[in-house]
Structure formats: C-alpha cells, structure tokens
Amino acid sequence: MRQVTDQTAQILERGSFETRLVCDVMHGSERVAADVPLTDWQWAEDLTAEVKSSGSATIIASDPFGRSLLAQGTAGIFSAFRASVVISQIISAGGYEERVQLGWGKVTENPRGEDTVVGDIVASSLVPIVWDGLDRVIHRHGFSSPETPPQRGSAWNEVRRISGRPIVQNVPDVVLPGGLVWEAKKGGRLAAVQKLAELLGGRMVLTARGELTVAPAQLGPVVGTLRLGAEGTITQIDTEIKTDGVYNRVVGIYEDSNRNPITVPPVEITSGPLAVGGPYGVYTEYHSSDAVRDRAAALKAMNAILENSVGGQNYQVQIQCVTDPRIQINDHIRVEGAGLSGRVLSVSRSAAALMTVKLEVPRVMR
Template identity: 45%
Template structure:
C-alpha cells in the first residue's frame, strides 16, 4: 500500500498484516475496506495519527491499494484501487526507553477506508447549477477526475439543473451515468468510468468446480417477493376519464397462475393509455418486463482472483449446472480465498 497526500506519495509499500477489499455494485461508494498496519518507525518518532497530524491521518491520507501475487517463480503486483482513509480506530504507538530516551518502537494503525466516490459525495454544489450539454464532458467537469470514455457519449436534456444538497454532486454523476446506460464508478487507476447495464455476449472469466477448478463453495439465494404472474391494468382515458381495464397473465410454465406458484398480482396505471388496445399492450408489456427482469443471487467462494471487479460477467460451472451472471459484490482479503456474489437471470420457461 502506498500513502498519498495531495499529489505527493509520502510512503511506499507500507505492509498490511490484515486487510479486506470489498466491492458493491449497488452502493453509492462502490469500493471500501479495512486494514491493519503494524509499523516500526525507523527514527523512533510517533506514527499513529493524532488529529490532522500523521501520515495515515484521515484528514489527508489517500491510499493506493496493491496486491502481490506469487506462484512459484512468478510474482506480479496488481493494482486494486484507490481509497480515502475515513477512520483509524484504536491507533496506538508503543513507547519504550531506547538509549536513555523514550522512542516509539512499534505502531499499530487500524484503517477504515472508502473508495474515491466519497470525495465526490462530500463535495456539493454551492447553488443550483445548470448542467452542460455532453455527458462525458459534464462528468469530467463536475468531478475533476480523468474519465475513461468507454461508452458512446450522449446529450444531457436541456434545462437540467443539479441540486445544491447533501450528496448532490454524486447524485448528478449517477444521473449522467444512467443517461450513458450504466453506473458510474472509479476504476483501479483512479479514473471515472461507466459500468454498462448491458451485459457482454461472452463472460470474461470462467470459474469451475472439481479437481481442476478454483471454486470451493457455491450457494444460491432465491427471493420471490417481487415476482408477479399477473398484471391488472387500471386506466382512465379520454376527457371524461372513462375507466379501461386489462388483465395479462402467465398461463403456462412454472409461473402459471394455475400452477404451484399460485397467483401474484401487480397493478399498473399509465396516462399513456388511450384505448383498449393500448391498455392490453401496456399490461402485457409490464408482465413481460416483470418476468424478464427476474434474477437470483449465486454466491461463490473461490481461490482469489485479484482482477475481478464490479459488473464483470462471469460463468460458473458447477457440478450439476452452469450459470452466467454479473458480479454485484465481491470481497478479497489476506486469505487465499475470495467471495463473489453474482446476479443471475432466472430462466422461467
């Protein structure tokens, strides 16, 4: 781990005795983690942060987090990402007499850090701020970060104004990301990029069970709370607000309204419906969208792969099935194993 103050690297290759690096695609702050640093100051001076003083003080310290991968004669250092120190709970210096003087002989500094999205979130707008016209240029302007233009640019709607509120700058960034078809995140190089909602055709990583695989544990988590097999459309059309009704149902397969799943109804209303035909189309469209968007979670424990990131498309080859899904959460640590959570589209045929 390297420690940076402003644009200056003040300490390189600081070892960590325990650490965890977490990614969460659905969180405002996409990466976070903890670490414990045990350090012997070469000059015997205090090292544990005290207020704004100290190399690891949350008031100034930014982290470049790295992982060294070794296998036999092979060795490579992988950049995991950047972080901002948020807390140093229980940091302490051990002081002993050395050559008739009290010196710090060791320091223990626990660290809690967040990804650099936290800087954007903490820096709000001073007043309602009119947006620019191009999405990528606006991302660069309001964050001050370098951007990786990995998806096509798009226009920001006219008369868009960013709110002056707590967290308003990060909200604006995610609104722009939505226009670009994804979610904004800061990549390991410290650049702002877009994690696309659209999945690629092929997975970038294949994990396997068995003697030649890297998977050690595989779990599934299915939740039917928001699964619907019937949509009831309740619409009002014309100047006299005449009621129009439409019902769309699943009549075959595991979600059939007459099957073991039972009946689960969703209600829908829309001002865009103008007659019975458009009402039927609207109800059917909502039903198909509800079925097509159903997902479940697969949790995978496997040998650590340091290049895995949020939104990666991964294939998991289990004993009795093969699934593909988007990485929505992951955790690496000083253990040899890591945990992935995949969002897998449910096949309801």
C-alpha cells in the same frame, strides 16, 4: 476484469500461490509512503452500494527517527484528514510475483492505535485505517446551490465537469434532456454522476486507476471463468431465489417540458406464469425519469422496465473460492461445472485465502 500476465493467470487458475496486500499512501498527488504492508485487512466491492468499495487494515510500521506514526488530528501520514491509499495485491509463487492494483481509497477513519515504546523512542506503531472508494470524495463534495448543466451536448463532458475526475469513455455519449437540475443536498454530486450514468446506460464505477467509467446495465460477454470440481478453485456455491424486483405491472409518473403530467395507462403482463391475473399476483413498480418528456417516451420507458423485470428473473448465487484479484464488480463470469453465468454484484476479500463472490444470474421466464 483486471488484467494480469498469462503466467499469473495460470497461477491463479491452479489456486496454489501466496498473496499479500500493500498500499501506497498519497497526500493529494504526492506519494508519501510506498509498499506499506497491510495486515488483518478486508476489501469489499458492491455494485449496488452508493459508494462502491470500502476496506480496513492494520499497518505495523516504524519511523526511522523513532517517532509515533499514529494520526494526531490532521497530522500524520496516515491521518484521515490527509491520506488516500492505492491498494495492490501481490501474487507470488516460487520466485515469481506480480502486483495487481485493486483500486484507490480515501482514508475516512483512524481507529485507536498503539505505539510500542522502548526507552525514549517509539519502536513501532500499530495503525488501523478504514477507507472508502474515491466516490466518497464526490459524495462529500456536494453542490453549493442547485445547478443546471451548462451544456447538453455531452453526458460524458458533464460527468467530467461535476466529478473533477478522469474518465474512461467506454459507452457512446448521449445528449442530455432538458430540465435537469442537480440538487444541493448531501450526496447530491454523486447522485448527479449516477444520474448521468443512468442516461449513458448503466452505473458509474471507478477503475483500479481511479477513473470514472460506466458499468453497462446490459450484460456483456463472459470475461472470466471460475471452476467447480477437483481442478477448480471454488470451495462452496449457494443459490437463493428472490422475487424482489420481479414486477408484472409498471406505473409511469412523468412530466412534460412544461411540468404538466403525462397521462399513460399502466403496462402489465396479461399471460403466462407472471400474469397480473394469475397466482403470482400483482407486483407494481413506479417509474419516473427526467429523460421522459412525452407519451411515446413514457411508454417506451415503462415497457423497458417491464421487459427487464419479467424477461428474465434474476437470482443470486454466492460463491466461495480461492482469491483472484482479476475479478471485479460488473464482470460477466461463467461458473464451469454449474452450468451458469452471471454479473458480479459484489466481491469480498480478506487476508484469508478465500474470497466471496455474489453473482446475479438471469433465469429465462418465457
């Protein structure tokens, strides 16, 4: 959860404030423009996406020398060939305000813009921009040829090496298994980073400061609360139940260190409402992992997949509420007045006063 002052937290919980979005424009490590107002903006975060954040906005700005600010190929401060943006949301009430940094983005598109010309000068430029999170930079980089980690002693060191980004080491380090090979393919470097995150026990995400860190798969403690009712900020809540991902049978496909198949029987649920012989039927998941190199590890991995699936059926709750810059993906949020809590899977914000939060909520099945 993004941190704010106590005063801002109280303002957000009352739900009565004004907000605006601004960005700093970066060319590499150089800040070329600061506090640029953004209009008609959208910002989305999705824990399940390959690139976990994206956004778009329109900039209306003037050059002090009366020149166009539209991107011209690789030229222009907002050009997708040069610009990154640091996005911040400003919360204000009365004479008080706080700036909350949401995250970094790499500008990927410059949709058609427009200049307003007065005489011989450009009075203002309307500049639309589209950006992705900085994980897009890792995705684009790729590997020139297949690579094996030069050392196996630290997954975090390997994340740092292949990503080139600063890290926040928030979970215990692990030794890498033998046989890992990073593929030379489109998106291969980001896939390697996510593989390392899996070994560390979660998904790799970017902090608001642009650092890589792990969003743990195990749900952590509640870090924030949204409230229903007259004193709350929730305006709508919808629930949906899906059986996708609720497996009752797991088949393992593994190889030992010599690339010989590891033979293990499927693991199954044989009693209760999700039994393979019951009305639910058979729902098979197939699992493989380079981290599994013997039969004991195979059975442990398969049972973990099965337990995670049927130990608690997850369902999704979509919430519309007053915008709150503190909330981010993988936060554990309690919904007061609804008797539930869950993991934030996605957050969608815009220039409107409301945002949409999707929670993954566990329902105990046995």
